[in-house]
Amino acid sequence: MTKTRPMSRSAMSRSARTDLVISLVLIAAAIALPFLVDSRYILGQIVLALFYATIASQWNLLFGFSGIFSLAQMAIFAFGGYATAMLCFYFGWNVWAALVPGALGAVLFSLVVGLACLRLTGVYVALLTLAIAQTMYLLIVTDTECFVMVGSVCRQFTGGAVGFARFGDLGTRALLRAQWLVGNYAIIAVLFALTMVFTYAIVKSPIGLAFRALKDNPDYAVARGVNRFQAQLLVFGISAFFTGLAGGFYAAHFQAIGPGVLSMSQLMFIIAIVVVGGVGTFWGPLVGTVVLVLADELMRESGEFRTLGLGLIIALSVVLMPKGLVGRFGDLVHWLTRRRAKLTDAKPIDSNIVQSPAPAGK
Amino acid sequence: MVDVLMAILVAGFTSGALYALATVGLSLVWGSMGMLNMAHAAMLTLGGYVAFTVITSLGLPIAIGFMGAILVGAVAGAILYFAIVRNLLKNDKSTFEANVMIATVGIGIALENAILLTYGGQPLKQPVSIAGTFRVGPLTLPWQNLLIIAVVVVMMVVVSLALGRTRMGRAIRATAQNRDAAQLMGVAVNRVYLQVLMLSGALAGICGVMVSSMTQLSPPLGNDPMLKAFIMCVVAGLGNLPGAVAAALGLALLESFVQYALGARWGFPSLLFVVIAVLIWRPSGLFGRAEIRRM
Numbered sequence: 001m002t003k004t005r006p007m008s009r010s011a012m013s014r015s016a017r018t019d020l021v022i023s024l025v026l027i028a029a030a031i032a033l034p035f036l037v038d039s040r041y042i043l044g045q046i047v048l049a050l051f052y053a054t055i056a057s058q059w060n061l062l063f064g065f066s067g068i069f070s071l072a073q074m075a076i077f078a079f080g081g082y083a084t085a086m087l088c089f090y091f092g093w094n095v096w097a098a099l100v101p102g103a104l105g106a107v108l109f110s111l112v113v114g115l116a117c118l119r120l121t122g123v124y125v126a127l128l129t130l131a132i133a134q135t136m137y138l139l140i141v142t143d144t145e146c147f148v149m150v151g152s153v154c155r156q157f158t159g160g161a162v163g164f165a166r167f168g169d170l171g172t173r174a175l176l177r178a179q180w181l182v183g184n185y186a187i188i189a190v191l192f193a194l195t196m197v198f199t200y201a202i203v204k205s206p207i208g209l210a211f212r213a214l215k216d217n218p219d220y221a222v223a224r225g226v227n228r229f230q231a232q233l234l235v236f237g238i239s240a241f242f243t244g245l246a247g248g249f250y251a252a253h254f255q256a257i258g259p260g261v262l263s264m265s266q267l268m269f270i271i272a273i274v275v276v277g278g279v280g281t282f283w284g285p286l287v288g289t290v291v292l293v294l295a296d297e298l299m300r301e302s303g304e305f306r307t308l309g310l311g312l313i314i315a316l317s318v319v320l321m322p323k324g325l326v327g328r329f330g331d332l333v334h335w336l337t338r339r340r341a342k343l344t345d346a347k348p349i350d351s352n353i354v355q356s357p358a359p360a361g362k
Numbered sequence: 363m364v365d366v367l368m369a370i371l372v373a374g375f376t377s378g379a380l381y382a383l384a385t386v387g388l389s390l391v392w393g394s395m396g397m398l399n400m401a402h403a404a405m406l407t408l409g410g411y412v413a414f415t416v417i418t419s420l421g422l423p424i425a426i427g428f429m430g431a432i433l434v435g436a437v438a439g440a441i442l443y444f445a446i447v448r449n450l451l452k453n454d455k456s457t458f459e460a461n462v463m464i465a466t467v468g469i470g471i472a473l474e475n476a477i478l479l480t481y482g483g484q485p486l487k488q489p490v491s492i493a494g495t496f497r498v499g500p501l502t503l504p505w506q507n508l509l510i511i512a513v514v515v516v517m518m519v520v521v522s523l524a525l526g527r528t529r530m531g532r533a534i535r536a537t538a539q540n541r542d543a544a545q546l547m548g549v550a551v552n553r554v555y556l557q558v559l560m561l562s563g564a565l566a567g568i569c570g571v572m573v574s575s576m577t578q579l580s581p582p583l584g585n586d587p588m589l590k591a592f593i594m595c596v597v598a599g600l601g602n603l604p605g606a607v608a609a610a611l612g613l614a615l616l617e618s619f620v621q622y623a624l625g626a627r628w629g630f631p632s633l634l635f636v637v638i639a640v641l642i643w644r645p646s647g648l649f650g651r652a653e654i655r656r657m
Contacts, residue, residue: 063460069460069463116638116641116642119641119642119645120641120645121645122459122460123392123398123459123463123600124596124600124641124645124646126398126463127398127592127593127595127596128596128637128638128641130589130592131589131592131593131633131634131637132634134589134630135630135631135634138627138630138631139627139631142626142627264471264585265471268467268468268471271464271467272468275464304479305475305479307471307472307475308471308472308475308476308479310468310471310472311467311468311469311470311471311472311473311475312468312472313468314464314465314467314468314471315445315446315465315466315468315469315472316468318446318450318461318462318464318465318468319445319446319449319450319465322450322453322454322457322461
């Protein structure tokens, strides 16, 4: 089923063309969106969804394309957010100036994590990164030592269970006043677009092929001269840069960051997005984000059953569609083209061949 | 000084025994089928709540509450097999490891949330507990800790006898050593998987009752022991049962020493440092081997 067809030059350019068309449609939709949506709540949720999509696309780069099952994704995101917030809070930096240093901090952190995981494979990586993320959460939440006094309130170095707030914003409130949310939406949409462009370039580049080779058959890849040490640290660093940058923008957008982003449910939401969308597919994280954020909004009506529903969605989609929605869609397209080819091959003896219904793309 | 040392040792051995039970449940499943059960925490919690329901709400004796926890744990394991594992095994072998982990994460969240919706978030008191202490010379030992250690020792003996002496145990060990060879020799591998998951579920049920008797019943009850059990599994090498027990005891003692010396918040980070150090030195754990899985 997973047999790879030999890709001719024309097939490759066709897939690139499809990607281009999809991206142009998406860009048009993204530009049209603020004019179509005037509900502040919906626009806010869309901004949040863009954050999810950014994080998920980077986790997909790590897990889907490189086979590294890291559960430290939200920890790296939080690291970027915290670094940005702390630079602004303690040194009074402008948020825009602190974003890239925050992202670089996240890269450093992820390189340490990557080094610790370097000799491990599969589940061991997952367990170690999960433990690192949990440790970070516990150390932040249980931090009670006073670091500075703000007025008469004691402030912990890591912000403790409360986190940081009011350290500055993206400047859209001063510039656009009532329309600030649209400004933030534009900024985050550009961030997401840039992330996707870079991810695309990486995935299609030789280094992206090296990541995939290491995922599919590590021994063979190493024997063919792929440097596992270098490639693995590189993919950790790249995905951490964008994840950390998204963390900084997240902190700046909400003007707050707390240990809540490190919670298990946030991590699960990201994993669910990638799994439902399609692990190792370029558009999977975006599709997954749209589906899951919509499902989440629908389940908001039933309130308390949200988490329950989310858990069941994760489990069921792994069982029912291991390659995600994008994979299912690919199967469907494949089936339709094969069927069409067969129909044109076979002589139309019977004139009343009816188009049989397409299989339900569950 | 001696009092403090003894208190630390008692606390360390008690939590070590609990971790060992959780670790064995995880390690058994990993060793025989290469599956990391992320829903183990929720199964632990389920066991604790079942015992609570049977004893407090239905007013039945403690022993029946215990049996109920074991039974429901085993049934949960069976459901997990039929709903998830059996279907995932049909797919590509190379994706099983990651897929089953993600799927059980989902099941774990759903189960924990279902418990939260059924019982509410407020902590409840686990009725399976004995009050009072007894003295041996200069030592004061709570009965509760002794009960836990005794139950765990009994369970360890039962598990090792089941694995070592019974037909089922031989089939499980054969599957763990070489799944294909076992299948060729006529072992019904799928039935073995079902049995392992039921056994692991039953162990999780007991473990949940014991853990909640030390603290209180709450929906996220199982998460902390499971996270530590993961670390212990990794230190020992996944799938190695005697190693898992040794690692559980050693790390639990270390944790209680660190918690006494540096404060409670450094207990878990210290375990993390140990696991990172061990993994850099030996990537497949202290007793684990990259190729051969032993039980």
